[in-house]
Amino acid sequence: MATTLGPNQYGKAEVRLVTVEREGPVHHLRDLTISTALRGHLEATHLTGDNADVVATDTQKNTAFAFAKQQPVGQIEDFALRLGRHFVGEFGQITGARVLISEHGWNRIDVGGAPHDHAFSHGGGEQRSTAVTIRGERAWVVSGLTGLVVLKSTGSEFHGFPRDRYTTLAETDDRILATAVTACWRYRTTELDWAASFADIRRLLLETFATKHSLSLQQSLYAMGEAVLDAHDEVAEVRLSLPNKHHFLVDLAPFGLTNDNEVFYAADRPYGLIEGTVRRTEESPEEFADADAAGLSWHPLPAF
Numbered sequence: 001m002a003t004t005l006g007p008n009q010y011g012k013a014e015v016r017l018v019t020v021e022r023e024g025p026v027h028h029l030r031d032l033t034i035s036t037a038l039r040g041h042l043e044a045t046h047l048t049g050d051n052a053d054v055v056a057t058d059t060q061k062n063t064a065f066a067f068a069k070q071q072p073v074g075q076i077e078d079f080a081l082r083l084g085r086h087f088v089g090e091f092g093q094i095t096g097a098r099v100l101i102s103e104h105g106w107n108r109i110d111v112g113g114a115p116h117d118h119a120f121s122h123g124g125g126e127q128r129s130t131a132v133t134i135r136g137e138r139a140w141v142v143s144g145l146t147g148l149v150v151l152k153s154t155g156s157e158f159h160g161f162p163r164d165r166y167t168t169l170a171e172t173d174d175r176i177l178a179t180a181v182t183a184c185w186r187y188r189t190t191e192l193d194w195a196a197s198f199a200d201i202r203r204l205l206l207e208t209f210a211t212k213h214s215l216s217l218q219q220s221l222y223a224m225g226e227a228v229l230d231a232h233d234e235v236a237e238v239r240l241s242l243p244n245k246h247h248f249l250v251d252l253a254p255f256g257l258t259n260d261n262e263v264f265y266a267a268d269r270p271y272g273l274i275e276g277t278v279r280r281t282e283e284s285p286e287e288f289a290d291a292d293a294a295g296l297s298w299h300p301l302p303a304f
């Protein structure tokens with residue numbers, strides 16, 4: 001039988017890295033999950049078990065820890081770029097890298113109205129993330145967030161959908177709309193004030209969800225992506241995944257009670273899952289022409 005090695009990559013997944021930076025008595029906490037994956041001339045190990053070209057996944061993990069000691073971690077995008085460029089720059093057989101980092105937020109505990117120096121409470125399920133891909137000299141950055149849970153108790157309708165013999169859903173002109181936002185956006189640059197960009201994109205996602213009168217979650221999704229592209233030249237494309245966290249009106253008639261949009265059953269599953277991409281249609285300005293090709297931004301490997 002004739003076989004050949006197809007696309008492949010390897011690395012250490014989900015390295016949990018916590019750093020404490022001390023500014024006198026005030027401590028700064030960072031909590032990251034890092035995955036590195038390397039690509040390159042790796043036929044030998046697959047075909048014969050010759051590991052001469054294999055930068056061990058253990059070494060990849062150690063490099064992340066050592067880098068965190070040698071220089072403040074900084075923005076996750078910069079840390080991912082540093083790590084990825086290191087592996088590609090240091091080892092001739094490694095021609096590409098993909099580094100994923102998600103950051104878990106911690107907030108200072110408030111004690112008597114003042115933020116505590118070194119005690120923190122977990123920020124909840126929300127995470128900030130980045131996916132950096134390196135190939136040779138080139139780099140692509142996609143950043144985003146997950147687990148941003150939002151709900152509006154009015155300003156959402158859903159009606160006008162087709163009815164067939166399987167349709168039972170009632171039309172509504174006033175419902176709860178809730179979701180956990182997963183968003184990622186592809187940058188046109190690798191040098192940026194990442195923190196400022198992230199903060200403003202997050203603000204726009206929240207504000208648009210809140211203020212856009214919604215006739216469908218799909219409409220909200222598009223408006224959220226459009227708001228980001230309108231305000232942020234440095235972003236080429238936004239992808240959103242929005243689970244519709246259904247809140248069904250409970251039928252209180254059996255108890256002789258009315259339900260005037262006050263009592264809901266928050267269903268856990270199944271949930272609608274609304275996903276979409278919002279893109280620019282205009283010609284790329286000169287400065288972004290090269291960066292506007294998605295390149296390897298989204299697809300880790302053709303096969304995955």
Ligand SMILES: O=c1[nH]c(=O)c2[nH]c(=O)[nH]c2[nH]1
Nearest residue numbers: 158169215216217218244272
């Ligand atoms: O905003 C919505 N979009 C849908 O596609 C859909 N489908 C459904 O049952 N409820 C909803 N709500």
